[in-house]
Amino acid sequence: MTVSALAVVAVLAVQAEGTASPPAARAKPAESPSKSGPSKSGPSKSGSSGEKHDTPRLPPRGSGEGRRVVYSLGQDRIWLAEGSGDRNLVTFTAWPGSVDPRVGEHKVTGRRDATTGSDGVPVVRVVYFDNSGGAAAAFSAARDGSSPEPAPGKKTGAIRLRSKDSQSLWSFVEVGTSVVVVR
Numbered sequence: 128m129t130v131s132a133l134a135v136v137a138v139l140a141v142q143a144e145g146t147a148s149p150p151a152a153r154a155k156p157a158e159s160p161s162k163s164g165p166s167k168s169g170p171s172k173s174g175s176s177g178e179k180h181d182t183p184r185l186p187p188r189g190s191g192e193g194r195r196v197v198y199s200l201g202q203d204r205i206w207l208a209e210g211s212g213d214r215n216l217v218t219f220t221a222w223p224g225s226v227d228p229r230v231g232e233h234k235v236t237g238r239r240d241a242t243t244g245s246d247g248v249p250v251v252r253v254v255y256f257d258n259s260g261g262a263a264a265a266f267s268a269a270r271d272g273s274s275p276e277p278a279p280g281k282k283t284g285a286i287r288l289r290s291k292d293s294q295s296l297w298s299f300v301e302v303g304t305s306v307v308v309v310r
Contacts, residue, residue, distance in 0.1 A: 269287060
């Protein structure tokens with residue numbers, strides 16, 4: 128009886144897998160949360176509200192293996208990769224700050240529930256991973272859900288996410304999780 132029950136569950140799982148939306152589609156935003164629009168090179172690069180056919184499902188080649196966060200500077204995109212063939216992952220776009228983190232592998236060095244960013248914006252779910260270029264690089268979401276342009280003349284390594292995406296990232300990482308930054 129147990130064997131037949133497992134067989135039924137396996138068949139249903141395969142059927143559900145064929146009809147379920149892919150992780151990238153689930154993570155895809157319906158529209159930009161920005162009150163003032165995306166920043167200079169934010170999600171509009173890959174079409175934040177029109178990301179249907181061009182959303183990269185897999186992280187860029189050379190972005191490592193295993194459980195990791197991959198951040199592409201050129202695509203302003205993040206992947207939460209499990210490392211099991213990188214098939215069960217979530218991907219979403221981001222708004223970069225005025226200072227890019229160094230290309231290469233980093234580790235999450237700290238997490239903070241809430242604070243005020245270097246640009247004066249109240250932020251939540253802050254995940255720190257690099258401190259080069261004169262500004263701490265961190266993923267975060269603005270408390271009010273906006274994505275303002277980086278403050279003129281200020282160095283900020285803030286990589287802003289939509290609230291829903293920052294929740295996914297926050298749940299995925301812990302101190303020591305790899306963050307791989309690629310061009």
